[in-house]
Each structure stands twice: as C-alpha cells, then as structure tokens.
Amino acid sequence: MAYLEDIGSYFLMLKRTFGGFTKRSVLKELIFKEIDDLIIGSLPIVIFISFFVGGVIAIQTALNVDNPIIPKSLIGYATRQSIILEFAPTFMSIIMAGKVGSFITSSIGSMRVTEQIDALEVMGINSLNYLVFPKIIALLFFPFVIALSMFIGITGGLLAGVYGGFTTYTDFTAGLQDSFNSFHLVYAFIKTFVFAFILATVPSWQGYYMKGGALEVGKASTNSFVWTSVLIILANFIITQLLLS
Amino acid sequence: MIKVENIKKSFGDEEILKGISTVFEKGKTNLIIGQSGSGKTVMLKCLLGLFKPEEGFIFYENEAIQNMDDEQQRTLREEIGMLFQGGALFDSMTIEENVMFPLRMFTKNKKSEMLERVNEVLERVNLGGVNKKYPSEISGGMQKRVSIARAIVNKPKYLFCDEPNSGLDPKTATVIDNLIQEITHEYDITTVVVTHDMNSVMEIGENIVFLKNGILVWQGNNKEIFSTDNQDVTDFVYSSDLFKKIRDIQLKEQ
Ligand SMILES: Nc1ncnc2c1ncn2[C@@H]1O[C@H](COP(=O)(O)OP(=O)(O)OP(=O)(O)O)[C@@H](O)[C@H]1O
Ligand SMILES: [Mg+2]
Numbered sequence: 001m002a003y004l005e006d007i008g009s010y011f012l013m014l015k016r017t018f019g020g021f022t023k024r025s026v027l028k029e030l031i032f033k034e035i036d037d038l039i040i041g042s043l044p045i046v047i048f049i050s051f052f053v054g055g056v057i058a059i060q061t062a063l064n065v066d067n068p069i070i071p072k073s074l075i076g077y078a079t080r081q082s083i084i085l086e087f088a089p090t091f092m093s094i095i096m097a098g099k100v101g102s103f104i105t106s107s108i109g110s111m112r113v114t115e116q117i118d119a120l121e122v123m124g125i126n127s128l129n130y131l132v133f134p135k136i137i138a139l140l141f142f143p144f145v146i147a148l149s150m151f152i153g154i155t156g157g158l159l160a161g162v163y164g165g166f167t168t169y170t171d172f173t174a175g176l177q178d179s180f181n182s183f184h185l186v187y188a189f190i191k192t193f194v195f196a197f198i199l200a201t202v203p204s205w206q207g208y209y210m211k212g213g214a215l216e217v218g219k220a221s222t223n224s225f226v227w228t229s230v231l232i233i234l235a236n237f238i239i240t241q242l243l244l245s
Numbered sequence: 246m247i248k249v250e251n252i253k254k255s256f257g258d259e260e261i262l263k264g265i266s267t268v269f270e271k272g273k274t275n276l277i278i279g280q281s282g283s284g285k286t287v288m289l290k291c292l293l294g295l296f297k298p299e300e301g302f303i304f305y306e307n308e309a310i311q312n313m314d315d316e317q318q319r320t321l322r323e324e325i326g327m328l329f330q331g332g333a334l335f336d337s338m339t340i341e342e343n344v345m346f347p348l349r350m351f352t353k354n355k356k357s358e359m360l361e362r363v364n365e366v367l368e369r370v371n372l373g374g375v376n377k378k379y380p381s382e383i384s385g386g387m388q389k390r391v392s393i394a395r396a397i398v399n400k401p402k403y404l405f406c407d408e409p410n411s412g413l414d415p416k417t418a419t420v421i422d423n424l425i426q427e428i429t430h431e432y433d434i435t436t437v438v439v440t441h442d443m444n445s446v447m448e449i450g451e452n453i454v455f456l457k458n459g460i461l462v463w464q465g466n467n468k469e470i471f472s473t474d475n476q477d478v479t480d481f482v483y484s485s486d487l488f489k490k491i492r493d494i495q496l497k498e499q
Contacts, residue, residue: 022350023349023350025349026349026350107337110336111335114331114332114333114336115329115330115331115333116333116334116335116336118295118329118333119327119329119333119335121295122293122295122322122325122327122405123322123323123325123327123346123347123350123351124318124319124320124321124322124323125350
C-alpha cells in the first residue's frame with residue numbers, strides 16, 4: 001500500500017514538474033547552473049574511472065585468452081563490446097547515482113527541511129518546476145558524458161594493452177573495428193537516455209517528499225541511491241530484453 | 246484586511262481547526278497566540294493557501310481565495326511576504342540575490358533598479374555591507390532580518406511571520422518585533438504574526454487572536470489581555486514566572 005502511494009507521488013511530481021513554468025530568464029540560468037553542477041562537475045571522476053576500468057578490461061581479457069588459436073584482435077573487440085554495451089552506459093550511470101543522485105537528494109531535501117521549498121510556494125512559484133525541470137534538462141546532456149566515458153575507456157584499454165605488452169596497436173584497432181554493429185550504439189544511447197531520466201527524477205522525488213531534519217536528509221540520500229540504482233538495473237534488464245533479444 | 250469565516254481543517258480523523266472566524270486588520274500587527282499544538286501554524290498555512298480548509302472561507306479584501314482561479318491566486322501570492330521561522334533563505338544564493346529574488350521573479354525592472362531597491366530594504370533592516378555574503382556566513386538574527394528584507398522588497402500588501410523571534414536573544418527579538426511593527430505602519434499593510442512569546446504580545450500586540458485546541462477563545466489587544474478574566478488567557482499569560490510575580494506584586498499593591 002505504501003509502495004503504491006510512493007509510486008503515485010512520483011508520477012504526480014512528474015506531472016507538476018512539467019506545468020506552471022518559471023520565468024524564462026530565471027529558468028535558463030537555473031539550467032546552466034545544473035549543467036555545471038551535474039554534468040561538468042562529473043567529468044573528472046568519469047574520465048578517471050573510465051580510463052582505468054577500460055585498461056583493466058583489456059588486461060583481464062588478454063590474461064584470459066592466451067590460447068594461440070584465438071586472434072589477438074579479440075582484446076580490442078572485447079574491450080569495445082564490454083565498454084559500449086555495459087560499462088559506460090550502465091555502470092557509469094550507477095556511479096553517477098552515487099555522485100549526482102545523492103547530491104540532488106541532499107540539496108532538495110535540505111531545502112525541504114529548512115522551509116526553502118515552502119518559501120518558493122508561498123511566492124507562487126511552482127517549486128517542482130523550479131527545482132526539478134532544470135535538472136531533467138541538464139541531464140539530457142548525460143549521453144555526452146557516457147560517450148566520453150566510452151571513448152576514454154577504449155583509449156585506456158588501448159594504452160594498457162599496448163604498453164603492457166599484451167597486444168599491438170594494429171591488433172587492438174583491428175579488434176575495435178571487427179564486426180561492428182551500429183545498433184549496439186543505438187541500444188547504448190537509448191539506455192543512457194532512460195537512465196538519465198531516472199537519475200534526474202528519482203533523487204529529486206526522494207528529496208522533495210522527505211520529512212524530518214538534517215539526519216533524515218542523510219537517510220534520504222542513501223535511500224535515493226538504492227532506489228536509483230535498483231531502477232537503473234531493472235530498466236537495463238527490460239531494455240536489453242526488448243532491444244537485443 | 247483578511248477576513249476568516251468559520252474555517253475548519255482536519256488531518257485524518259483529527260480536527261485541528263474547529264471553525265474559526267476573525268478579522269485581521271490592515272495597518273496593524275495582528276498576532277495569533279496560543280500553546281504549542283493549538284493550531285497556530287496550521288491556521289497560518291490556511292491563510293497562505295498552503296493548506297486547504299474543508300469548510301469556511303478566507304477573504305483577502307473581499308475576494309475569497311477559494312473562489313480565485315490559478316492566475317488570481319498567483320497574483321495574490323505576489324502581494325504576500327512571508328517570514329519563515331528559520332528564515333528559509335536560499336542558501337545557494339548571496340544575501341543580495343536572496344533579497345532580489347522576488348523582484349527578479351515578478352517584476353520587469355532593470356538590474357540597476359532592482360539593486361537600488363535591494364539596498365534600500367537592506368538599509369531598512371539595518372544591514373549594510375553584507376550583500377555578497379552567503380546566509381551561512383551571517384548570524385541567525387541577521388538571517389531573520391534578511392528574510393524580512395526579502396519579504397518586503399516587492400512591497401507586499403500582506404506580511405506573515407511564523408515565530409519571528411524564536412531562537413533569538415531578548416534584545417534582538419525586540420529589534421525584530423519593532424521592525425515588523427514599524428514596517429506594518431509605514432507601508433500600511435496587513436500583518437499576521439504567529440508567536441508564543443509574551444514579550445511580542447506586549448510589544449506589538451495590536452490585535453491578538455488566542456487559540457486553544459483549534460478554537461478562538463479570546464480576541465483583543467495588548468492592554469486588554471492583562472485585564473481579561475478569561476481563564477484560558479490568564480493561564481497562558483501568567484504561565485511565565487516573571488509575569489506571575491509582576492501580577493502578585495500588583496495585587497499586593499492594590
Ligand atoms: N501536516 C500535518 N499533518 C498532520 N497533522 C498536522 C500537520 N500539521 C500540523 N498537524 C497537527 O496539528 C496540530 C496543531 O499544529 P500546529 O503546528 O498548528 O501547532 P502550533 O500551534 O503552531 O504549535 P507550535 O507553537 O508548537 O508551533 C498538532 O497536533 C499537529 O500534530
Ligand atoms: Mg507552529
């Protein structure tokens with residue numbers, strides 16, 4: 001029963017977010033600020049993680065295929081596939097649920113407990129549109145983050161493979177181009193859009209409807225991470241079923 | 246002027262406001278007082294339209310908010326200034342941006358005009374030179390004053406304050422109370438203050454509404470409150486040791 005109410009409140013929130021628009025000039029500013037906080041602010045960690053995980057994927061693949069019958073280009077191929085299909089879209093999104101998601105929940109949650117949201121409402125401002133809409137728009141840029149993650153991950157794989165002496169530049173790039181299916185990219189970016197929406201709305205919802213004080217803001221952030229990552233994993237499963245099988 | 250007609254508000258099975266009627270007058274500081282849990286904040290939130298009463302009407306001048314469409318409600322909201330208990334300043338914005346916020350939202354003024362008005366109201370609350378600071382960098386009393394500045398910057402017709410001086414030392418509390426009263430007279434606005442502070446009652450109680458368990462049991466001003474024989478009111482007023490002692494002295498002198 002409580003779950004049904006929760007789900008109801010989530011959709012009610014979405015409905016109100018897309019109505020009662022904030023003054024345009026203000027909204028534009030809010031969107032730029034969110035892009036800065038949520039997208040630009042995430043780039044360093046995305047680059048760092050992608051580079052090293054890409055490297056590890058290449059090394060792991062190399063260590064597991066020392067059979068001479070298997071072509072050396074497999075390392076490039078496997079690195080590409082794992083990064084494009086799962087690592088960049090899904091696992092980067094879950095890492096972002098930890099970073100961006102808990103940031104969103106705690107910032108909206110602390111506005112709730114200190115009556116800043118009431119202050120907006122009293123002024124006749126639709127607080128959901130003011131707070132959540134700019135985040136949704138900012139996260140439309142999330143696919144660029146994931147594209148960057150793919151690129152950096154593969155670069156990391158290439159460097160680790162070549163400089164670690166597991167493969168050559170020629171073999172690796174041959175693997176990268178081997179039986180490339182462009183629909184996989186389409187699939188990855190469809191996923192990314194869905195995850196971006198989850199990433200913007202679920203933490204906002206957790207923060208907006210929270211009750212209590214500072215302690216509860218912390219709890220809400222944790223809850224938000226659990227909800228967001230569970231939903232991302234479930235959405236990943238459903239989308240994969242629908243698009244790839 | 247705000248007129249309240251027989252409003253009732255429940256949460257679940259519990260009736261919090263049990264049919265309240267009163268008038269909050271223009272150009273006066275109207276106080277809602279009563280014990281903790283008596284329904285003061287609920288009443289204030291009904292006046293603001295944050296809660297919808299199940300029964301009764303709330304008139305702003307002669308227009309009931311229940312009969313206003315969304316657009317009219319929004320226009321009304323622009324004429325309302327609210328001072329929240331904790332200040333409710335936006336902590337991602339500087340003091341200047343906080344005070345400018347209602348102007349940016351609701352006027353088409355040029356930046357320089359807005360800035361001029363912001364400095365004017367910050368002066369009015371005796372806060373010069375903090376424009377570029379963030380709320381976390383100033384004291385609680387200063388935050389309250391910034392919050393008052395934000396509430397009055399767009400020249401509201403109605404000013405609401407929830408416990409404006411809770412958590413402040415007595416001297417700062419008096420400064421805030423006086424500020425609220427001066428602004429009310431200066432701009433000739435309708436001010437409603439929720440409080441349980443007897444000092445405020447004495448200082449600025451021009452029209453006092455006393456609530457008990459969701460019922461209006463007494464209404465009067467800060468002179469009448471000390472002479473009433475309403476048991477609930479005297480219990481409330483003389484629950485403070487200081488006031489009790491003062492009265493004992495007065496009785497002895499008589
Ligand atoms: N949102 C709500 N949902 C359910 N019950 C509420 C809600 N808000 C207030 N109440 C109940 O209404 C009653 C009156 O609360 P209210 O906040 O108006 O008291 P108050 O007079 O402002 O007290 P205080 O001086 O402590 O602030 C309380 O019993 C409270 O539990
Ligand atoms: Mg209260």
